[in-house]
Amino acid sequence: MSKSVLGFTLIALCAVGLGLFLFLEQNKGAHMVLEGSIKLVRVLQLEPDRSLLICDFRLTNPAAYDFDAKHFALLLTTADGNVLEGTFAANSEAERIFEAYPELGPKYNPVLFTRQKIEPGKTVDRMVAVSYKVPAATLESRKKLVLRIDEADRMVSEIVEKR
Numbered sequence: 001m002s003k004s005v006l007g008f009t010l011i012a013l014c015a016v017g018l019g020l021f022l023f024l025e026q027n028k029g030a031h032m033v034l035e036g037s038i039k040l041v042r043v044l045q046l047e048p049d050r051s052l053l054i055c056d057f058r059l060t061n062p063a064a065y066d067f068d069a070k071h072f073a074l075l076l077t078t079a080d081g082n083v084l085e086g087t088f089a090a091n092s093e094a095e096r097i098f099e100a101y102p103e104l105g106p107k108y109n110p111v112l113f114t115r116q117k118i119e120p121g122k123t124v125d126r127m128v129a130v131s132y133k134v135p136a137a138t139l140e141s142r143k144k145l146v147l148r149i150d151e152a153d154r155m156v157s158e159i160v161e162k163r
Contacts, residue, residue, distance in 0.1 A: 034067055034118065034149055034157035035060045039125070041145065041161065042104055045136035052097065053086065053139050056109050056127045057147060057159060061118040068152035069116045074130045077144035086130035094129045 036059040044052045055074060061067045076084045089097060091111040098107040112126040128147075132139060145161035 033063070033155060034159070035062060036147075036157075036159045038145060038147065038159060038161040040108070043136050043139045044101055044104055046131070049133055049135060051132050051134060051136040051139050052101075053130050053132060054097075054104060054127060055130065055145070055147065056125065058123060058125050059118060059149075059159070060123040061120055064120050066120065067118040067157075069112065069114060069118070069149050070152045071114060071150040072112060072128070073148045074128055075144075075146045075148060076132065076139065076142050077146075078134075078138055079141045079143055081143070084132055084134065086132040089129035089131065094127070097129055 036057055038055060038057045040054075040056040042054040044054075046052055053074070053076070072088075073085050074088075076086070078084060089111075091113060094107065094111045098104055107127070109125040109127040112128055118124055147159040149157045149159075151157070
């Protein structure tokens with residue numbers, strides 16, 4: 001292979017690589033996904049076979065568009081590998097929960113609710129209160145906790161607890 005063909009091939013590869021980089025960089029804000037972390041998890045035994053889990057978390061929307069939270073779930077993987085999905089408390093119920101059970105401590109953040117919009121480039125702190133039909137010990141000994149948030153345009157974000 002001659003040196004001129006090799007030189008043109010290298011120039012063409014660099015041009016294609018630069019074009020691909022610019023294309024991906026330009027469309028970075030169109031990727032609808034939430035970033036975040038689970039900050040605090042509190043567990044309370046309500047009845048022998050019913051417990052409450054309070055989960056405080058931080059979400060960041062790095063996209064250039066609003067993230068419209070259509071549906072969310074808090075999936076808990078137990079020590080024996082079962083995945084549990086609990087029942088969410090509404091905002092008004094969450095207020096009463098903290099009044100009725102002072103041992104939970106203060107309510108640090110507003111409740112995440114459906115159809116809530118997270119503006120582009122914004123970071124928000126939210127919480128959910130979820131009831132599970134298992135004893136508190138099952139929640140405390142969990143393997144994994146995942147907050148799954150579905151966006152209105154069918155994009156899914158998952159925030160996983162780091163233990």
